[in-house]
Amino acid sequence: MSSGFRHWIREYKSKWLPSYSESALVEFSFPAILIGLLIGCLLCFTNLYFGLQTGFISMMSLQSALIGFLVSQMLPTPLTPQELILVQTTATATGTMPLAAGFVGIIPALGLIDKERDGSPPVHLTWIAGIGWSCAVAFFGVFLSPPIRKQVIIEEELAFPSGTATAQLISVLHKLPPPDTSLRRRNGYQSVEDQDFEEDDHPVRETTPLRDPEVTPTAGWHELLWSFVASSLLTLAAYFFPVIFAIPIFGNYLAREWAWSFTPSLSYVGQGIIMGFPTTLSMNVGMFVGWGLLSPIAKISGWAPGPVGDMTSGSRGWILWVSLAIMCADSLVSLLPVAWEFVVDAARRIKHGSLSSPVEGKEDGEIESADRLVPRRWVIIGWCASVLAGIVLVWIVFGHEGIRPAATFAGYVIGGLLSVLAVRALGETDINPVSGLGKISQLFFAWIQPGNIVANIIAGGVAEAGAQQAGDLMQDLKTGHLCGASPRAQFYGQLIGSVVSIFVTTTAYSLYTRVYPIPGPSFPAPTAYVWLSFARLLRDGQLPENSYVFMVVFAIIFALVSAVKFYAAKKQLWWAKWIPSGVAFAIGFLNTPSFSIARLIGGILEHIFHKRYARSGGDIRLIVIASGFVLGEGVTSVVSLILKTCGVGVFSCWGCGQSGICGGCSA
Structure with missing residues (x-):
């Protein structure tokens, strides 16, 4: 870290924070926590809804900052930039629990276990058992x-593009001097360097107090409101008339026999905007290869004789294995350079006599005072207590037929080591490879506790939880570092958000399982089949007919593609973003075409806005609109759930019968 940047941060804090030694408590405010929890609960329902539908969830830290900023403008005293970071940190911790606790994959996978085939009965968690597992x-x-923060953010200065983009956005919203960073701009967001700031040798505003920041107008409320309403009304209309979300634009035959329909969901359009054009393009190329080429080959050749959409005997279940091979190959190749750098760095530190101090040639660049950092004893005691409580809770929830306590401890240790790789991978590539890391843990447990499907899936879930939380929450710490927020205040927000989300996520999932079959037509939970299929493969080694040939071929192809993509990104070559993403390509296999096409529309819109309107601020408004689209359907899904619970069904199934497909109403 340059001395100039450290000086800028210290000067920034001394002039913007009234009492530096007490600033952690100043930043930790009740309004910020409350707003963060409200936004996080909305994101929690939204992520659970979309996660069970498509396997995709979003961290939404940038969107949380936007919404938090708009909400705070209605308060008598608007939130400061540091409080706004606390908002998005709390919201992120609350909103990502559906993935961290495995409610979009692990828990449905346990319910799919077959006694005759797997040697264990299916596991269906009650509400209280779900609370116990989530706490674990x-x-x-x-x-x-906290202990990884100094290494990856202070010493190595990893990019964490999403966290940096959020810091840039907060600077724009509050008209602050931009963070000192030369990172590439995030898709769909205008770099702060393109804004009209005045150049100054000392870019610190001396006269603006902490609790009276200069802010932009609240015009974003209009975009957020109308996009939210539009998405909500369309979702509600699709509940009463299911054909709206199952339009056979390619003809009734392709819709009925080959699952080629279109879901004009504004939320998927919004997700496409957030994901960006290169990612959605990769996903749709994967969709075409999987559903347009491999699915017909498997069906016509008799390798998958069942209905196309069947995950057991149909071509959807057959191409699932190819998708799994692609994800594993992509994740492995992406992690190898990160793991190698980690080993080399550790060896260098050992050579210089300390694993905790910086290597020779680097100085301790910590810019926070001790009262703003998370004490080391908190970390040690907290981690040990969480692991010990987790071992006990997992044993209580799953019993002797599940995972042994010693094996659970091994799962936490493996998960902790893999979390370091997740943080580094996310910091360098903006992709948290939690799925691949979970598979690595499953590989270990095929040896630690062989033949036990339940233990294998649980072990993968533990590793995924640690990697997802440690990685994604590090993005928030990067944002806080660039904007001068207290790491301790963010740590409080993370803990509070996690506690609240345990109950919100478990309750929401319990409500969904009471009304809808999961997996089922409305919520296919595709990642559940990925977890279970890999566990079965490790147990008995059986693959669908001739699938291994395509798995090997596609694994080799995307191992090479991933290597080229990593090299191009490392060299900062302009064409790196256009190399297909293996994970996005594989998700195109997992989801039916109806989901991917709508996301491509959003990606195209993002690309057009970014090219034509970015310099006029249109990209920031586009993010607001996309957030409204996503939240609209996510929130309205709760209304649909209540209607379904009260016995209010669809008004008409017209159109579904004519096309021979169902919009997912399960009527």
């Missing part, structure tokens, strides 16, 4: 973040 995995990843 909700915190140890949070305690992993």
Whole structure:
């Protein structure tokens, strides 16, 4: 870290924070926590809804900052930039629990276990058991973040593009001097360097107090409101008339026999905007290869004789294995350079006599005072307590037929080590490879506790939880570092968000399972089949007919593609972003075409806005609109759930019968 940047941060804090030694408590405010929890609960329902539908969830830290800023403008005293960071940190911790606790993959996978085939009965968690499981995995990843922060953010200065983009956005919203960073701009967001700031040798505003920041107008409320309403009304209309979300634009035959329909969901359009054009393009190329080429080949050749959409005997279940091979190959190749750098760095530190101090040639660049950092004893005691409580809770929830306590401890240790790789991978590539890391843990447990499907899936879930939390929460710490926020205040927000989300996520999932079959037509939970299929493969080694040939071929192809993509990104070559993403390509296999096409529309819109309107601020408004689209359907899904619970069904199934497909109403 340059001395100039450290000087800028210290000067920034001394002039913007009234009492530096007490600033952690100043930043930790009740309004910020409350707003963060409200936004996080909305994101929690939204992520659970979309996660069970498509396997995709979003961290939404940038969107949380936007919404938090708009909400705070209605308060008598608007939130400061540091409080706004606390908002998005709390919202992120609350909103990502559906993935961290495995409610979009692990828990549905346990319910799919077959007694005759797998040797264990299916596991269906009650509400109280779901609370216990969530408590077991909700915190140890949070305690992993503070000790890793100094290494990856202060010393190595990893990019963390999403966290940096959020810091840039907060600077724009509050008209602050931009963070000192030369990172590439995030898709769909205008770099702060393009804004009209005045150049100054000392870019610190001396006269603006902490609680009276200069802010932009609240015009974003209009975009957020109308996009939210539009998405909500369309979702509600699709509940009463299911054909709206199952339009056979390619003809009734392709819709009925080959699952080629279109879901004109504004939320998927919004997700496409957030994901960006290169990612959605990769996803749709994967969709075409999987559903347009491999699915017909498997069906016509008799390798998958069942209905196309069947995950057991149909071509959807057959191409699932190819998708799994692609994800594993991509994740492995992406992690190898990160793991190698980690080993080399550790060896260098050992050579210089300390694993905790910087290597020779680097100085300790910590810019925070001790009262603003998370004490080391908190981390040690908290991590040990969370692991010990987790071992006990997992044993209580799953019993002797599940995973042994010693094996659970091994799962936490493996998960902790893999979390370091997740943080580094996310910091360098902006992709948290939690799926691949979970598979690595499953590989270990095929040896630690062989033949036990339940233990294998649980072990993967523990590793995924730690990697997801430690990685994604590090993005928030990067944002806080660039904007001068207190790491301790963010740590409080993470813990509070995790506690609240345990109950919100478990309750929401319990409500969904009472009304809808999961997996089922409305919520296919595709990642559940990925977890279970890999566990079965490790147990008995059986693959669908001739799938291994395509798995090997596609694994080799995307191992090479991933290597080229990593090299191009490392060299900062302009064409790196256009190399297909293996994970996005594989998700195109997992989801039916109806989901991917709408996301491509959003990606195209993002590309057009970024090219034509970015310099006029249109990209920031586009993010607001996309957030409204996503939140609209996510929130309205709760209304649909209540209607379904009260016995209010669809008004008409017209159109579904004519096309021979169902919009997912399960009527």
